[in-house]
Amino acid sequence: MADIADHYDDPIRIAVIGGTGLSSLADFTHVANLKPTTPWGPPSSPIAVLQHPSPTTGKPIPIAFLSRHGIHHETAPHEVPSRANIASLRSIGVRTIIAFSAVGSLQEEIKPRDFVVPDQIIDRTKGVRPFTFFEGGMVGHVGFADPFDNGVAEVVRKCGHSLAGEGVRLHDKGLLICMEGPQFSTRAESNLYRSWGGSVINMSALPEAKLAKEAEIAYQMICMSTDYDCWHDSGDVTVEMVMGNMKANAENARRFVGAVLDELSKEEHADLVLAKHLEGQTKFAGAITAVQGRSEEAKGKLGWLFPGYFE
Numbered sequence: 001m002a003d004i005a006d007h008y009d010d011p012i013r014i015a016v017i018g019g020t021g022l023s024s025l026a027d028f029t030h031v032a033n034l035k036p037t038t039p040w041g042p043p044s045s046p047i048a049v050l051q052h053p054s055p056t057t058g059k060p061i062p063i064a065f066l067s068r069h070g071i072h073h074e075t076a077p078h079e080v081p082s083r084a085n086i087a088s089l090r091s092i093g094v095r096t097i098i099a100f101s102a103v104g105s106l107q108e109e110i111k112p113r114d115f116v117v118p119d120q121i122i123d124r125t126k127g128v129r130p131f132t133f134f135e136g137g138m139v140g141h142v143g144f145a146d147p148f149d150n151g152v153a154e155v156v157r158k159c160g161h162s163l164a165g166e167g168v169r170l171h172d173k174g175l176l177i178c179m180e181g182p183q184f185s186t187r188a189e190s191n192l193y194r195s196w197g198g199s200v201i202n203m204s205a206l207p208e209a210k211l212a213k214e215a216e217i218a219y220q221m222i223c224m225s226t227d228y229d230c231w232h233d234s235g236d237v238t239v240e241m242v243m244g245n246m247k248a249n250a251e252n253a254r255r256f257v258g259a260v261l262d263e264l265s266k267e268e269h270a271d272l273v274l275a276k277h278l279e280g281q282t283k284f285a286g287a288i289t290a291v292q293g294r295s296e297e298a299k300g301k302l303g304w305l306f307p308g309y310f311e
């Protein structure tokens with residue numbers, strides 16, 4: 001890839017954040033590799049710009065692809081620079097993110113290799129990950145009642161079900177537990193999460209989803225079950241098990257994500273993809289700090305992310 005472009009001039013509206021076992025998207029034309037830097041540092045991987053033809057107009061549509069754990073999976077869940085990831089995606093124009101995640105199943109009916117479109121999260125991270133853009137002299141409170149985007153979720157569900165004949169089994173809803181890790185849960189914790197009604201568990205949804213919300217980006221995670229965690233009598237979860245199921249089902253994962261990108265590229269979803277329904281929310285969420293109380297540093301960083309919002 002020595003002579004690939006290092007810039008892309010048009011705004012890119014849709015991004016995929018690839019997780020464990022999904023480090024690239026075949027079937028797309030790789031046209032550039034971006035290495036943006038942000039006030040929160042560099043993202044966890046270069047941003048690959050991929051193009052594919054719009055299914056309605058044939059016009060090439062760009063997609064940004066970011067590898068959450070780095071291109072060699074060298075960044076642990078608690079080390080993922082989520083602020084830099086989300087900020088760099090917003091800075092190139094992204095307003096919709098499809099985030100992919102390998103998860104443990106907390107319910108018998110969610111079998112390994114099944115997909116889940118989660119609609120809720122319980123935060124079991126431990127506060128060690130930077131989780132907001134608002135700090136050091138500017139306060140902001142955005143709503144997080146629905147951590148995922150309902151409109152994007154509807155598109156994802158439709159695409160997932162359309163692949164049922166090809167072996168994609170999809171659960172339309174689910175309560176996602178996001179734990180700290182990197183160690184897997186104890187059996188007591190796993191059973192506790194089941195008693196809370198948890199459907200699936202991972203280590204990566206947060207703070208990613210919170211930061212996407214602050215950045216006015218429509219965010220939806222697609223989960224693929226890779227194991228039954230440790231509550232189940234089929235054996236404790238291991239990395240080997242996770243990677244084995246991920247590899248065995250990689251083709252379905254790629255097909256699923258590809259179908260979602262095709263659908264989102266249609267003209268009829270233009271407003272959804274631009275996240276018009278979120279536009280401006282963070283301007284008001286951050287207006288709580290009086291102008292004379294705002295620190296120059298915080299204003300500088302937030303001004304980079306939201307030009308014109310906080311003068």
Ligand SMILES: CSC[C@H]1O[C@H](OP(=O)(O)O)[C@H](O)[C@@H]1O
Pocket residue numbers: 018019020021068069077100101102103181202203204205239242
């Ligand atoms: C390798 S098992 C634990 C690891 O897998 C999931 O990663 P991702 O969400 O990025 O697909 C989970 O969240 C953990 O980070």
Ligand SMILES: Nc1ncnc2[nH]cnc12
Pocket residue numbers: 102103104105179184185201202203226227228229230237242
């Ligand atoms: N059992 C599990 N717990 C946390 N994260 C996971 N990712 C995949 N399987 C997992």
